[in-house]
Amino acid sequence: MAGEQAGTDRGSLQELARRHLWMHFTRLAAYDEREIPIIVRGEGCYVYDERGKRYLDGLSALFCVNIGHGRADIAQAGADQAAELGFFTNWSYAHPPAIELAARIASLAPGDLNRVFFTSGGSEAVESALKLARQYFELSGKPGKHKLIARETAYHGTSMGALSATGITGLRQPFEPLTPGGCHVPSTNTYRLAPGIPESSLAEAVAHRIEFEGADTVAAVILEPVQNAGGCFTPPAGYFERVREICDEHDVLLISDEVICAWGRLGEWFGAQRYGFQPDIITTAKGMTSAYAPMGAMIVSDAVAEPFLDAGAPNSFTHGFTFGGHPICAAVALANLDALEREGVLGHVRRNESGFRAMLESLRDIPIVGDVRGAGYFQAIELVKDQDTRESFSGAESEALLRGFLSEELYRGGLICRADDRGDPVIQLSPPLIAGPEQFEEIEAILRPVLTEGGERMRRRRA
Numbered sequence: 001m002a003g004e005q006a007g008t009d010r011g012s013l014q015e016l017a018r019r020h021l022w023m024h025f026t027r028l029a030a031y032d033e034r035e036i037p038i039i040v041r042g043e044g045c046y047v048y049d050e051r052g053k054r055y056l057d058g059l060s061a062l063f064c065v066n067i068g069h070g071r072a073d074i075a076q077a078g079a080d081q082a083a084e085l086g087f088f089t090n091w092s093y094a095h096p097p098a099i100e101l102a103a104r105i106a107s108l109a110p111g112d113l114n115r116v117f118f119t120s121g122g123s124e125a126v127e128s129a130l131k132l133a134r135q136y137f138e139l140s141g142k143p144g145k146h147k148l149i150a151r152e153t154a155y156h157g158t159s160m161g162a163l164s165a166t167g168i169t170g171l172r173q174p175f176e177p178l179t180p181g182g183c184h185v186p187s188t189n190t191y192r193l194a195p196g197i198p199e200s201s202l203a204e205a206v207a208h209r210i211e212f213e214g215a216d217t218v219a220a221v222i223l224e225p226v227q228n229a230g231g232c233f234t235p236p237a238g239y240f241e242r243v244r245e246i247c248d249e250h251d252v253l254l255i256s257d258e259v260i261c262a263w264g265r266l267g268e269w270f271g272a273q274r275y276g277f278q279p280d281i282i283t284t285a286k287g288m289t290s291a292y293a294p295m296g297a298m299i300v301s302d303a304v305a306e307p308f309l310d311a312g313a314p315n316s317f318t319h320g321f322t323f324g325g326h327p328i329c330a331a332v333a334l335a336n337l338d339a340l341e342r343e344g345v346l347g348h349v350r351r352n353e354s355g356f357r358a359m360l361e362s363l364r365d366i367p368i369v370g371d372v373r374g375a376g377y378f379q380a381i382e383l384v385k386d387q388d389t390r391e392s393f394s395g396a397e398s399e400a401l402l403r404g405f406l407s408e409e410l411y412r413g414g415l416i417c418r419a420d421d422r423g424d425p426v427i428q429l430s431p432p433l434i435a436g437p438e439q440f441e442e443i444e445a446i447l448r449p450v451l452t453e454g455g456e457r458m459r460r461r462r463a
């Protein structure tokens with residue numbers, strides 16, 4: 001009877017989802033014939049579907065759940081705050097959780113990044129940074145500086161301003177014309193750097209683009225410490241040092257988009273600390289609360305905040321979101337940061353990242369594994385047709401491999417990860433930061449046979 005009841009519930013959830021839920025970035029028609037994966041519970045590195053089947057969450061629920069699933073203590077901090085003050089706004093008012101969180105973030109952020117503007121997520125943080133850069137230069141007597149330089153294939157969010165930074169043609173085209181001013185330079189995809197082109201040219205491309213556009217028109221450069229889209233592109237040695245110099249030479253703000261790369265994902269509080277550079281603004285979200293509540297932030301240097309503090313010419317940043325700094329989310333973020341600190345999670349990532357990476361490197365004997373790259377608990381495997389020539393799969397082949405086989409098969413095998421072809425086809429892995437050798441072994445046990453079979457299928461398809 002109980003089973004029947006559960007069966008009915010499952011059926012109706014599937015039906016209701018099919019009829020009413022608009023899933024993001026999802027081909028809804030793909031579920032006409034297939035079940036929608038419905039996740040109902042999480043614990044540690046694992047989540048469970050509506051049938052009770054367990055999956056290793058190798059993607060931290062989209063790079064979010066850094067502390068792991070099922071942390072009732074972190075949720076409880078939100079409930080306690082709700083009982084005290086469920087909501088008040090940061091528009092002209094402050095409240096203790098937002099104040100304490102801003103001060104805590106300032107104490108963790110590199111250098112003089114001391115001023116924190118809260119948002120509800122990553123796109124809003126990026127949007128805020130782009131607007132702040134424009135208004136900063138307007139107040140500084142340089143109103144012509146409004147353009148933004150980002151990297152090709154990078155993902156910086158979906159709101160219209162953030163989308164002008166996003167460098168993925170397929171995500172931009174349906175919504176053109178975009179906010180003007182978005183320009184792009186090559187990513188740090190060193191695996192596909194043409195022979196004879198030095199890695200140093202990648203930073204120089206930023207200088208070239210600023211000079212081409214005219215430094216008087218460029219407000220900011222926005223880069224992720226490790227670029228997610230395209231598959232975890234790490235910076236070559238000296239890249240950020242040189243980009244910082246270039247930005248200083250041309251009076252251009254450097255925004256480090258750390259929606260993914262902060263909060264221990266790379267083994268440090270911020271990705272900029274891992275690579276030793278000082279941004280003017282950091283944008284972040286996701287792991288800040290381990291996604292137990294939706295929250296993002298823009299963290300701003302004293303120098304960039306300065307024109308907004310001038311008592312002689314009172315200027316406000318004419319921008320805001322009702323829910324920015326929401327007290328429940330701020331309380332959750334504080335509890336999450338406490339847990340990350342108390343439980344030594346960043347040190348755990350630093351100690352274990354080489355084991356994680358070694359496991360992925362061990363898959364290089366599979367013929368379709370072309371490259372393994374990334375940093376910390378943020379790694380990718382690029383899939384190729386030919387390891388020696390690095391020939392990539394065509395669009396149709398990539399579609400057949402990723403959507404026609406790998407995604408479903410890995411999920412069926414009990415592993416949630418990302419099979420992505422916004423650039424060349426990659427599998428991305430980004431487990432909760434509490435994962436260790438046991439989970440790495442489990443990931444390998446699922447990945448190895450599925451990647452091997454995927455390669456075989458592609459070989460047979462060609463034969």
Ligand SMILES: Cc1ncc(COP(=O)(O)O)c(C=O)c1O
Nearest residue numbers: 121122123155156157257259285
């Ligand atoms: C680097 C980066 N910037 C911005 C965003 C957008 O964040 P959100 O989806 O919270 O709006 C993302 C999302 O994945 C991201 O990875």
